[in-house]
Amino acid sequence: MAIGIIGAMKAEVEGLIQALAPVSQTTVAGLTFFQGELVNHPVVVVQSGVGKVNAAMCTQILIDHFSVSAIINTGVAGGINPKVAIGDVVIATHAMHHDFDVTVLGYDPGAIPSLETSCFEADPNLRQIALAAACSIHGDKRTHSGIIVSGDQFIASTERKKTLAQTFNAICAEMEGAAIAHVAYLNQVPYSIIRIISDQADSTAPADFHAFVAQIIPGLNQIAMEIVRTYSDCSNR
Ligand code: ADE
Numbered sequence: 001m002a003i004g005i006i007g008a009m010k011a012e013v014e015g016l017i018q019a020l021a022p023v024s025q026t027t028v029a030g031l032t033f034f035q036g037e038l039v040n041h042p043v044v045v046v047q048s049g050v051g052k053v054n055a056a057m058c059t060q061i062l063i064d065h066f067s068v069s070a071i072i073n074t075g076v077a078g079g080i081n082p083k084v085a086i087g088d089v090v091i092a093t094h095a096m097h098h099d100f101d102v103t104v105l106g107y108d109p110g111a112i113p114s115l116e117t118s119c120f121e122a123d124p125n126l127r128q129i130a131l132a133a134a135c136s137i138h139g140d141k142r143t144h145s146g147i148i149v150s151g152d153q154f155i156a157s158t159e160r161k162k163t164l165a166q167t168f169n170a171i172c173a174e175m176e177g178a179a180i181a182h183v184a185y186l187n188q189v190p191y192s193i194i195r196i197i198s199d200q201a202d203s204t205a206p207a208d209f210h211a212f213v214a215q216i217i218p219g220l221n222q223i224a225m226e227i228v229r230t231y232s233d234c235s236n237r
């Protein structure tokens with residue numbers, strides 16, 4: 001079975017798509033799914049578009065139409081915990097929606113009524129493989145793991161950043177991971193989120209985001225390929 005790889009923006013998936021051989025394309029609901037082999041293992045790579053609805057729909061299609069065995073979400077993120085610097089890699093332990101708010105009804109921030117959990121744990125095996133791949137390729141000092149939070153907002157203020165750190169103990173913020181984790185959880189499909197820090201989610205974030213995205217993604221692609229290789233080898237044993 002293939003592994004699904006989701007990136008929101010073109011810059012986050014184009015290197016992986018170029019590395020696919022052989023490759024075929026299928027379009028579903030306006031999204032183009034690229035099926036092929038990465039490091040000799042079957043994958044489906046797709047650009048979901050930005051934001052949680054796009055990411056959720058894309059994840060469900062990967063599961064229903066392509067029967068993927070696992071899902072990796074790759075891309076950039078804004079640093080929330082002061083220990084992460086631009087260019088560092090973060091592997092999710094869990095993912096949460098930071099903009100899901102029914103606190104006025106007595107729920108915790110991010111809690112989704114009717115779900116047993118709203119803090120979606122990444123697959124332990126995939127997470128361990130991702131961490132090992134990132135540490136060996138990127139170095140342990142530039143690799144971190146923790147709670148990744150997602151919302152339909154680009155975070156660019158020190159105040160909002162502080163709130164996300166205090167409320168969710170978040171290490172970084174992006175706009176898709178929790179939606180992917182949420183759908184993966186409901187379908188009982190293993191998932192992992194690997195992100196590289198493009199900005200510090202403060203007032204410098206918009207400029208840094210534009211300056212660094214293209215520069216830092218190739219390093220993350222190498223890690224994604226190593227995860228595919230190791231995870232597929234383990235699963236086929
Ligand atoms: N992706 C990269 N940087 C981000 C930020 N600051 N906020 C949300 N998503 C991001």
